Each structure stands twice: as structure tokens, then as C-alpha cells.
Amino acid sequence: MAQIGKAPCDETLILHGLHGSRAGEGEGSDCPEAARPWVLAAAIVGSSMAFIDGTVVNVALPAIQSDLRATAFQAQWVVESYALLLAALLLVGGALGDHYGRRRIFAIGIGIFALSSVACALAGNVQQLIAARAVQGVGGALLVPGSLALISAAYPEKERGKAIGTWSGFSGITAAVGPVLGGFLVDHFSWTWAFLINVPMALLVLWIVWRHVPESRGASASGGLDLWGALLATAGLGGIVYAFIEAPTQGWGSVAVLAALAIGVLGSVAFFVAERKARTPMLPLELLRIGNFSGANLLTLLLYAALGGGLYFFPLNLIQVQGYSATVAGAALLPFIFIMFALSGWAGQLVDRFGSRMPLVIGPAIAAVGFALFALPGVGASYWSGFLPAVVVLGFGMTVTVAPLTTTVMNAVGADLAGVASGVNNAVSRAAAVLAIAVFGALMAWAFDTALAGHLREMGATAQLTAFLEGERSNLAGAAIPPGADAATAAAVKRAVAESFVAGFRWVMLSSAALAVLSALSAWLMIRSTPPAAGGTDGKK
Structure with a gap:
């Protein structure tokens, strides 16, 4: 759940494309009208593979950690190896499609993603799984921008909005169903099915692409690759x-x-x-001199670091500490997704009514309260009274933020740079989650070790028991009970491990709250409410 739902600017990546896609090139489209529904279907199913994979794996992590005898830090790599390559290569993936053909690069990405999914399912140890996940990230970096650009190229401007809405709606459904489906597969079959589910979807997409999707290239195809x-x-x-x-x-x-x-x-x-x-840089540095653009991206970096880093540990808490099933853990964030889906239209009007600055201050501030609420429940907490209030408040805060954030990014630059600007902001959100999971993992380890040492002292633990748990601390909440321990000792150790994880979880969530507050502060200091004049200047009207 490191990347809940869609990253910011996903819709504008479709609308404008990465590195000069056809969305802004005119009214027409060379795609036959009969082929357009097929293009939309291929884009929806293809991007759904990446959306599902980005959320399902977090729910499957406890089962993966147990089955492959992995440490908690190796489990982090299962998420990070995929997210790292996806974040770093996303913009290049879009440019490759513009250069060598969107249909071709999209199909290659689907093929890589499917084959690496099979490799994930067949992994005999955690190292093989991490390597296969890295290859999955490469496939994702090709198929995600490719799916968006295919829609942009296929539909003329007057029909593009409806196609975007259809894609967005199905993406919302995917975001809701993905974690629940993944949890069901883990509970009733095996974690390997969380990866194998990609194979039939990939075969369907490749058949549609082969039979019905025409080739297209971008206007910047001669610009070079960074x-x-x-x-x-x-x-x-x-x-x-x-x-x-x-x-x-x-x-x-x-x-x-x-x-x-x-x-x-x-x-x-x-x-x-x-x-x-660079002749065609991934990140045109002149964009950073635009106040609203740099401010929006700093907000994105801080807030999506809080979201990705904090929510990475949420399903681990639910499954390994609270004792919930993977299915229930997968459903735990459904209110978050439903709130964003139901209120997205209302949130999109906030900039028109209040300007961009106020929603981008208030939204992250509300999100900060949500993160802080996650720090309250202890071991044995009820979802309804312990975690649901936090999920709802966080969902409302992100709803207030996301649409104004996307609008601010697009309004900060001229139409000719809209595709690049939206692509950069999208990549920043993904990179923020990658970095935050790593940093928060170190914070969690420190807090867990400190709390566990204190609990062992209070228990009067023997040197033998302390030495055993020292060897288990890298498993965090998945730490094993000492073999041969009596029932009372086993219960005390289990409680100590659970409370130590909760202590670390609280540090993580309070740190997420602090990042959200900083993102609100960055908006207050750097975002101007009056949209910049066309062309990307920061002058006030």
C-alpha cells in the first residue's frame, strides 16, 4: 500500500502525455474509431496490473516473510526493488514510447511484467523474489506511461475527456478491489497467486494490442533520450x-x-x-525556478513520503500484531479510497473557488491529524474505534489535496511543458515513497529495538532468552517465539514483540504527521493562490 490509488497527475499524464504526446497536438486522431474502445480496454487492464501489484504485495508481505524465512528488511526490498526501478525509469519509459512506438513499448512492458510475475511466483528464496521484483519495476516503467499515452493518441480532443473519465473510474475500482483480492488469495491459496494473477491479464492485453491497437509516436521522437x-x-x-x-x-x-x-x-x-x-532532460531544471511548480513538488515530496512510508507498515500492524487476516487488512483502506473517489469532483472545484494555496495548506494539515490518529491504537485495538477514524480523516485530507495539487502543477507552466511537468510530479510522488519506506524502516528498527530491550528488562528475561530475541529482532513483528518456552514465557514474549512494533509504528506515524505539517507549511510559504500567467511565470494578476 505504499502507493494508494493513483499517483498525482495521472489524469494529466493522459491528457498531455509524457514528453510531448499527441494530446496537445490537435483535434484529430489517426486511430480508427472502431479501435478506440479496444485501446481503452488495453490501457485499463494494463495499468490495472501495475496498480494491483503496487498494493497487493504489501498485504502479502507477512506471508512472504514467513514462507521464505525473510527478515523484515528483506521484505522491504521486495517492495523497494520494484518501486525504485519504476520511479527512476518512469519518464524514460514514456520517452521510449514516443521514440520507438507507444504500442511496441507498451507491449514489451506488458511482456516483461508478465514474465517477471511468473518469476516472482516461482522464487525459491527472498533474493530471487527481490531480483524478479526489480525486473517487474522495469516492465512497469514501460507499461504505465505507455497505457496513458495510448489513450492520448487514440482519442480526438473532444472525446478524450470521456475516455479519461472511464480510465479513472476503473482505476478507482482497481485500487479498491486489488488489496482485498490479494488478501483473499493469500488467505485461501498462497501469496504466489498475488503475482500469478497478472499472467491472464497480460495475455488478454497482448491479444488486444496485437489485434486492435494501432502504432503511434510522439512529436518529440527526435529529441533524444536522457x-x-x-x-x-x-x-x-x-x-x-x-x-x-x-x-x-x-x-x-x-x-x-x-x-x-x-x-x-x-x-x-x-x-x-x-x-x-542534457538535450532532453528528465527534469528540466528551469521548471524549478517557477515558484508554484517547485512549491507543489516540495509538497508532493513531503506528503507522499508520509503516505507511502507510513502506510507501508499499516498492513503489517494489522496482520502481524492485531491478528487480522490478509483479506481484512486489504479491505482496511477501502474507506480512504471511497472518500477520494466520491469527493474527487468536489475537490476539483476548490481551486476555482478558493485558489490553490488554501486547499494545499488545509488538506495536508487534515492529513497530519489522520496520521497522528494512527499512533493512538495499541495492541488488540478494534478496527472500528481504533483505525477507522484515522483512515477516514486521512482520506479526507488527501482528497482535499490531490486535485488542487494536480491543478497547481499544470497551471504553473505553459501548455507546451504540461506533459513534462505532470510526469515530473508523478515521478516525485513515487520517489518520495521509495525513500520514505527506507528511512522509516530504519526508524522502525531503532524504536523496535529500544522498546524490546525495555520490555525484556521488565520481564527479567534470562540471558539465553535475550540472546535468542537479539537474533530475531530483524524480523520485527514476525519474530519467532523461543523453542521450548513455557506458555507464560511465550505469551510474554509475544506481547513484548507486539508492543515493541506498535512503539515503532507510533514513531513512524508521528513522523508522517510531521511531514504532512511540513508539506502544509511549504504550501503556505511557496504557493501563490493566483494562478501564474500562461507561459509559466509567477507574476500576480
């Missing part, structure tokens, strides 16, 4: 993520951790240097 930018973005993100995930087990003084951190920092710096020189 491969150095993609490589450096991957190195920068990957190095920092590796350091934070591995530090709790290897230690911050470890050569591998320090080397990864250095690679991450140097890669990030080199990325910005390369973007200044």
Missing part, C-alpha cells in the same frame, strides 16, 4: 535506499552501507549536473 539521467537517478535513489534499509542490520559504520550512501549522494548530485547539460 539515459544518463535515468542511470544517475537510479544510482542516487538506490544508494540512499540501500544504506537506510541495510544500516539496521549491518550498522552505519559498515563499509557497504557507507559506500552505498556515498554512491547515493554523489549519484544525486551528478543527476542534477547531468540534467543541466
